[in-house]
Amino acid sequence: MTSIQGAGQSGLSYLDQLKGMQEKKLQESQKATGQNELKQEDFLSLLTKQLAQQDPFKPVGNDQMIAQMASFATVDGISKMNEQFGSLNSAMTSNQALQASSLVGRDVLIPSSTSVKSAEGGMAGMVRLPEPLNNMMVRVENEQGQLLRTFDMGAKAPGEHRIEWDGKDESGNMLPEGRYTLKVAGLSGGESREFDVSTYANVNSVLLGNGSGSVMLNLAGFDSPFKLSDVLEVGQV
Structure with missing residues (x-):
C-alpha cells in the first residue's frame, strides 16, 4: 500500500510527496492508456487516499488542503477554458468565411x-x-x-x-x-x-488558411492569396 508521511515526518513536505504521487500516477496512466494527462477526478481520488493515510498526530493543515484544492480547480478550469477558446476560434473562422463568401466577384x-x-x-x-x-x-x-x-x-x-x-x-x-x-x-x-x-x-474565391485559421482571398491575377484582414476597402456592387 502506498502511504503519505505526515508533514515533518520525512525529508519531503506534504506537497512534495503529493507531487511525487501525482507523477507516479501519471506514469502508470500513460502505460495503461497511453494518455498523457490526469483529469480532476484522478486528482481528487488521489488526494482522498492520501488524506486517509496521513499521520493522525500530524495532519495536513487546512491552508495546505485548500491551496491544493484550488490548484486542482485552476488546472481543470484552464483546460476547459482552452477547449472553449478552441471552439470559439473555429466558430469565428467559419463565420468569417461565410461573410467573406459574399465578396466573390467583387x-x-x-x-x-x-x-x-x-x-x-x-x-x-x-x-x-x-x-x-x-x-x-x-x-x-x-x-x-x-x-x-x-x-x-x-x-x-x-x-x-x-x-x-x-x-x-x-x-x-x-x-x-x-x-x-x-x-x-x-x-x-x-x-x-x-x-x-x-x-x-477582383475576388475569385474564398478559402481558409493552411492551419492558421485565417480567411484568405484568391484574387484575379495573383498567385498567392491575400488575408481578409489585409483588405482596406470593399468596392461597390
Missing part, C-alpha cells in the same frame, strides 16, 4: 500598387497624401517596368484620393489584359516624392 482594395486590368477596361486605386500637392502625377508601368502612360491629376489636398486609369497608352490605344502598376509622385518641399498606392482587385 473588387477589394489591397495594399499593392500592382493589379490586373481586363481586356477592355482599366484599373483603379487609392493614394493617401500626408500633405497637399500642387500637381499629383500618375505613372502606369507594365510588368517589365516600362512606362506606358503618365497623367496629371492636378492639385490635391491631404487625405485619400481615388485614381482611375482607362487602360489606354499615351496614344489612346487600349492595352492588353495583364498586370500593371500605378505609381504616384509629386513635389513636396521642393523635392519629388513618391507615395504608396493601393489598387483594386
Whole structure:
C-alpha cells in the first residue's frame, strides 16, 4: 500500500510527496492508456487516499488542503477554458468565411500598387497624401517596368484620393489584359516624392488558411492569396 508521511515526518513536505504521487500516477496512466494527462477526478481520488493515510498526530493543515484544492480547480478550469477558446476560434473562422463568401466577384482594395486590368477596361486605386500637392502625377508601368502612360491629376489636398486609369497608352490605344502598376509622385518641399498606392482587385474565391485559421482571398491575377484582414476597402456592387 502506498502511504503519505505526515508533514515533518520525512525529508519531503506534504506537497512534495503529493507531487511525487501525482507523477507516479501519471506514469502508470500513460502505460495503461497511453494518455498523457490526469483529469480532476484522478486528482481528487488521489488526494482522498492520501488524506486517509496521513499521520493522525500530524495532519495536513487546512491552508495546505485548500491551496491544493484550488490548484486542482485552476488546472481543470484552464483546460476547459482552452477547449472553449478552441471552439470559439473555429466558430469565428467559419463565420468569417461565410461573410467573406459574399465578396466573390467583387473588387477589394489591397495594399499593392500592382493589379490586373481586363481586356477592355482599366484599373483603379487609392493614394493617401500626408500633405497637399500642387500637381499629383500618375505613372502606369507594365510588368517589365516600362512606362506606358503618365497623367496629371492636378492639385490635391491631404487625405485619400481615388485614381482611375482607362487602360489606354499615351496614344489612346487600349492595352492588353495583364498586370500593371500605378505609381504616384509629386513635389513636396521642393523635392519629388513618391507615395504608396493601393489598387483594386477582383475576388475569385474564398478559402481558409493552411492551419492558421485565417480567411484568405484568391484574387484575379495573383498567385498567392491575400488575408481578409489585409483588405482596406470593399468596392461597390
